[in-house]
Amino acid sequence: MNKEPIRIGIAGLGTVGAATLGFLINENARIAARAGRALQVDAIVARDRTKDRGVDTSDIRWFDDPVALAKDDGIDLYIELIGGADGVAKASVEAALAAGKPVVTANKALLAHHGAALAKLAEETPGASLHYEAAVAGGIPAVKALREGLAGNGVTRVSGILNGTCNYILTEMESTGAAFGDVLLEAQNLGYAEADPTADVGGFDAAHKLAIMAAIAFGRQIDFASVEIEGIESISSEDIAAAKDIGYRIRLLGMAERTPEGVSQRLRPCLTPIASPLGSIEGVTNAVMLEGDAIGATVLVGPGAGGGPTASAVLADIVDVARGNTPPTFGIACNDLIQPENGKTIRDIGAFYLRIALEDRPGTLAEVAAALGQEGVSIHRMHQHDHTGNAAPVTIVTHICDLSAIERSKTRIAALPASVAPPVSMRIVES
Amino acid sequence: MNKEPIRIGIAGLGTVGAATLGFLINENARIAARAGRALQVDAIVARDRTKDRGVDTSDIRWFDDPVALAKDDGIDLYIELIGGADGVAKASVEAALAAGKPVVTANKALLAHHGAALAKLAEETPGASLHYEAAVAGGIPAVKALREGLAGNGVTRVSGILNGTCNYILTEMESTGAAFGDVLLEAQNLGYAEADPTADVGGFDAAHKLAIMAAIAFGRQIDFASVEIEGIESISSEDIAAAKDIGYRIRLLGMAERTPEGVSQRLRPCLTPIASPLGSIEGVTNAVMLEGDAIGATVLVGPGAGGGPTASAVLADIVDVARGNTPPTFGIACNDLIQPENGKTIRDIGAFYLRIALEDRPGTLAEVAAALGQEGVSIHRMHQHDHTGNAAPVTIVTHICDLSAIERSKTRIAALPASVAPPVSMRIVES
Numbered sequence: 001m002n003k004e005p006i007r008i009g010i011a012g013l014g015t016v017g018a019a020t021l022g023f024l025i026n027e028n029a030r031i032a033a034r035a036g037r038a039l040q041v042d043a044i045v046a047r048d049r050t051k052d053r054g055v056d057t058s059d060i061r062w063f064d065d066p067v068a069l070a071k072d073d074g075i076d077l078y079i080e081l082i083g084g085a086d087g088v089a090k091a092s093v094e095a096a097l098a099a100g101k102p103v104v105t106a107n108k109a110l111l112a113h114h115g116a117a118l119a120k121l122a123e124e125t126p127g128a129s130l131h132y133e134a135a136v137a138g139g140i141p142a143v144k145a146l147r148e149g150l151a152g153n154g155v156t157r158v159s160g161i162l163n164g165t166c167n168y169i170l171t172e173m174e175s176t177g178a179a180f181g182d183v184l185l186e187a188q189n190l191g192y193a194e195a196d197p198t199a200d201v202g203g204f205d206a207a208h209k210l211a212i213m214a215a216i217a218f219g220r221q222i223d224f225a226s227v228e229i230e231g232i233e234s235i236s237s238e239d240i241a242a243a244k245d246i247g248y249r250i251r252l253l254g255m256a257e258r259t260p261e262g263v264s265q266r267l268r269p270c271l272t273p274i275a276s277p278l279g280s281i282e283g284v285t286n287a288v289m290l291e292g293d294a295i296g297a298t299v300l301v302g303p304g305a306g307g308g309p310t311a312s313a314v315l316a317d318i319v320d321v322a323r324g325n326t327p328p329t330f331g332i333a334c335n336d337l338i339q340p341e342n343g344k345t346i347r348d349i350g351a352f353y354l355r356i357a358l359e360d361r362p363g364t365l366a367e368v369a370a371a372l373g374q375e376g377v378s379i380h381r382m383h384q385h386d387h388t389g390n391a392a393p394v395t396i397v398t399h400i401c402d403l404s405a406i407e408r409s410k411t412r413i414a415a416l417p418a419s420v421a422p423p424v425s426m427r428i429v430e431s
Numbered sequence: 432m433n434k435e436p437i438r439i440g441i442a443g444l445g446t447v448g449a450a451t452l453g454f455l456i457n458e459n460a461r462i463a464a465r466a467g468r469a470l471q472v473d474a475i476v477a478r479d480r481t482k483d484r485g486v487d488t489s490d491i492r493w494f495d496d497p498v499a500l501a502k503d504d505g506i507d508l509y510i511e512l513i514g515g516a517d518g519v520a521k522a523s524v525e526a527a528l529a530a531g532k533p534v535v536t537a538n539k540a541l542l543a544h545h546g547a548a549l550a551k552l553a554e555e556t557p558g559a560s561l562h563y564e565a566a567v568a569g570g571i572p573a574v575k576a577l578r579e580g581l582a583g584n585g586v587t588r589v590s591g592i593l594n595g596t597c598n599y600i601l602t603e604m605e606s607t608g609a610a611f612g613d614v615l616l617e618a619q620n621l622g623y624a625e626a627d628p629t630a631d632v633g634g635f636d637a638a639h640k641l642a643i644m645a646a647i648a649f650g651r652q653i654d655f656a657s658v659e660i661e662g663i664e665s666i667s668s669e670d671i672a673a674a675k676d677i678g679y680r681i682r683l684l685g686m687a688e689r690t691p692e693g694v695s696q697r698l699r700p701c702l703t704p705i706a707s708p709l710g711s712i713e714g715v716t717n718a719v720m721l722e723g724d725a726i727g728a729t730v731l732v733g734p735g736a737g738g739g740p741t742a743s744a745v746l747a748d749i750v751d752v753a754r755g756n757t758p759p760t761f762g763i764a765c766n767d768l769i770q771p772e773n774g775k776t777i778r779d780i781g782a783f784y785l786r787i788a789l790e791d792r793p794g795t796l797a798e799v800a801a802a803l804g805q806e807g808v809s810i811h812r813m814h815q816h817d818h819t820g821n822a823a824p825v826t827i828v829t830h831i832c833d834l835s836a837i838e839r840s841k842t843r844i845a846a847l848p849a850s851v852a853p854p855v856s857m858r859i860v861e862s
Contacts, residue, residue, distance in 0.1 A: 019725070023583060023725060027583075027585060027724075030585060031582070031583055033650065033763045033764070033767050034582045034583075034650075034762055034763055035582070036758075036759065036763075036764065133580070139725070139726040139727065139729060140729050141572075141575070141576045141579070141580025141581070141729070144572070144575060144576070144579060144580050145572045145575070145576065145580075145731075148572070148575060148579075148747060148750070148751060148756070149564070149572025149575050149576075149744075149747050150572070150743065150747065151462070151465045151466070151746065151747050151750035151751075152454060152458075152462055152465075152742070152743055152745075152746020152747055152749070152750060153743055153746075154458060154461060219464065219465075275711075277732065280706075280711065292743065293458075293739070294450070294454060294570070294739045294740065294742050294743035294746065295570040295733065295734065295739065295740050295743040296570065296733070296734050296737075296739060296740055297733065297734075298570060298571050298572070298731065298732065298733030298734075299731070299732045299733065300576075300729065300730070300731050300732075301708065301729065301730045301731075301732070302726065302727070302728065302729030302730065303726065303727050303728075303729075306727075308724070308725045308726065308727060309725065309726050309727055311583070311725050312580075312581065312583055312584055312723065312725035312726040313580075314583075315582065315583020315584075315725065316579060316580050316581065316582050316583055318583070319579065319582035319583060320579060320582075323756070323758050324755060324756070325579070325754070325755075325756040325758070327467075327754050327756070328467065331465055332464045332465055332467075333464070333467065336464050
């Protein structure tokens with residue numbers, strides 16, 4: 001066993017960086033015993049040198065420039081916790097890899113946008129490797145479970161609740177009946193949502209994670225550009241209540257599937273049964289479901305964000321590096337990764353939820369049923385909810401059909417004289 | 432990358448062995464791409480050479496003796512799927528390790544009884560390593576999550592539903608109201624329980640898995656001998672119904688915890704809330720909950736047995752070996768493992784469930800409350816169930832107390848003139 005210490009450089013001392021630094025200093029002996037090597041935090045980059053981070057950093061070298069730290073000969077392992085798809089985060093990771101160093105990062109945007117090039121650089125440079133357990137689902141060891149634990153499987157589907165902010169908002173909307181905007185404001189006040197919430201509620205953060213998992217799952221070049229993304233901004237409390245009435249919850253699900261036309265990658269609100277593995281997840285918790293030909297299915301649940309949990313993932317990568325566990329970035333050699341089928345349309349086949357508001361007079365439901373029938377959409381269940389006033393809310397669960405037929409049906413229904421508001425549809429995911 | 436093929440020898444072609452062999456032959460290219468090495472099944476041991484296993488084995492060498500196969504110079508990796516704590520399983524694993532080969536095994540009994548010596552042999556022999564993902568919770572990558580994914584954590588508790596047969600029986604008892612014996616018989620007919628069910632329903636199989644996880648979690652010499660084991664044979668349908676009445680389910684839980692007196696390892700039926708991560712697990716499914724100072728908690732759910740899922744775990748170990756990921760058997764060097772505190776009593780502090788059958792006359796409940804009070808046990812909730820006849824069933828949920836106080840209280844209560852049957856108690860685990 002190589003007993004030389006691993007000299008670690010950390011760039012970025014925000015919540016995750018500070019937590020990682022704290023564990024590496026306060027629990028050094030314990031973690032080093034697991035790593036089989038001494039671990040020494042040798043250099044740091046952070047904006048504010050004077051801030052009290054609860055640990056003694058007087059023996060640690062401070063850098064102003066992450067790229068300089070990444071290249072520094074005194075550093076054996078570079079940890080990037082700056083964030084952002086480009087800028088110094090990218091430049092410093094490239095510099096460290098090019099210098100033949102292992103890199104640990106929590107940066108999902110960087111991986112989603114530049115993972116292909118970075119994986120190639122890591123593969124081509126002796127000594128370099130790229131580790132990013134913290135980039136997907138925080139503390140849950142999802143990357144490890146997929147890239148290593150399911151390495152023998154032909155993966156059929158990867159799905160999950162990949163953004164705690166969205167799941168918190170949806171959970172609160174259900175329990176309080178409040179509207180999206182009000183719950184978002186509350187989440188911002190509590191620190192569960194950013195001042196600019198677009199990355200979270202727009203689905204982009206979760207889509208980054210989905211693209212990473214899809215690349216590993218299907219041995220496919222990472223392909224963030226073709227992830228279909230829909231956020232939770234337009235989810236109404238009416239839909240949440242209507243879904244609950246028929247036994248479902250609305251969850252922002254990421255789902256990548258092997259289909260006859262290729263790999264689909266979709267990130268959008270779906271209905272899933274209240275008691276299902278993903279439907280039962282409440283609050284800021286994340287969950288990842290992995291399905292394959294050998295295992296069937298396994299579900300991993302845990303904290304998707306926060307200093308401690310994300311540091312847990314960073315530390316796991318550090319121990320992997322120290323133990324010499326450096327698998328290919330996406331599980332197989334870069335040249336063996338399947339190329340994305342750019343621009344190809346991947347059909348979306350499944351059951352759908354439709355919510356329609358109709359004038360409350362005889363014959364309107366028959367008109368809706370006829371509109372669906374004309375597009376080949378057959379009805380599995382139909383439910384008319386209690387209502388006051390003249391608009392009768394109707395929810396429909398369809399049998400399996402193609403999303404395009406649902407879209408055409410919605411156009412027909414919206415054009416009916418009895419239609420009071422535009423129909424809403426969402427995919428149903430039974431498990 | 433070393434492009435020489437890894438020559439694999441498999442001993443034991445039961446359900447798991449046949450499934451593993453099938454994947455290694457039918458999906459060879461896919462798995463080899465993940466492994467970064469060619470994988471070649473070179474030799475097999477099985478009782479019956481003529482049985483159709485659905486794959487062409489004509490190019491594979493057959494051995495009669497697992498030890499001879501394990502030692503054979505033509506084999507680089509030995510896979511032990513024979514089972515049993517001793518005999519040829521143990522002898523062949525020792526032979527392979529002594530010959531400097533990596534070993535993959537699904538044998539939880541072998542690890543639980545001889546893990547300390549085998550880990551030492553693996554550590555002392557260049558080239559040898561011991562992999563056993565399949566020994567714990569079937570397809571769930573629980574060993575990997577704990578030994579690698581949580582490597583940065585100070586683990587505080589490991590718990591889980593580790594035996595699918597028991598969970599199936601408890602689930603069926605709840606949904607049908609049937610007695611243990613009847614459900615066991617049905618499980619045997621369906622193939623979910625063995626003809627001799629002792630290893631499963633007596634808790635021993637799950638206790639093996641708990642001992643393995645506790646060793647990794649706490650960096651402690653494996654210590655099966657001190658696992659406190661209680662099976663599900665004496666669980667009555669009355670207890671299952673009474674637990675449900677107050678919002679709980681009875682689950683056979685394995686739980687290893689860091690306590691002020693040392694590491695506790697307990698495998699026994701407990702009450703846990705119906706909606707909790709472990710209480711919500713139904714049927715043959717397994718679940719593992721891992722708690723640590725960095726991550727908080729993560730829960731992994733999946734199939735705990737069966738050919739495909741267990742083969743998934745075996746294949747993950749094979750890919751790990753091919754990729755060169757060979758961490759220490761229990762996560763740290765053998766000499767650094769803490770020695771068990773043999774014979775030390777570890778107090779069991781928690782809330783408890785008590786079920787008491789009393790004559791239905793005034794004053795009896797007061798006598799019970801007095802008996803509990805005399806032992807310092809205070810009552811959190813008390814519930815008298817509907818009943819016909821003269822025996823009134825009463826369930827009590829205590830506040831946090833010591834199990835020894837519960838035991839003394841039960842003795843006092845059993846001695847009351849109003850007591851109709853011996854009191855039953857179980858530990859409550861809130862999450």
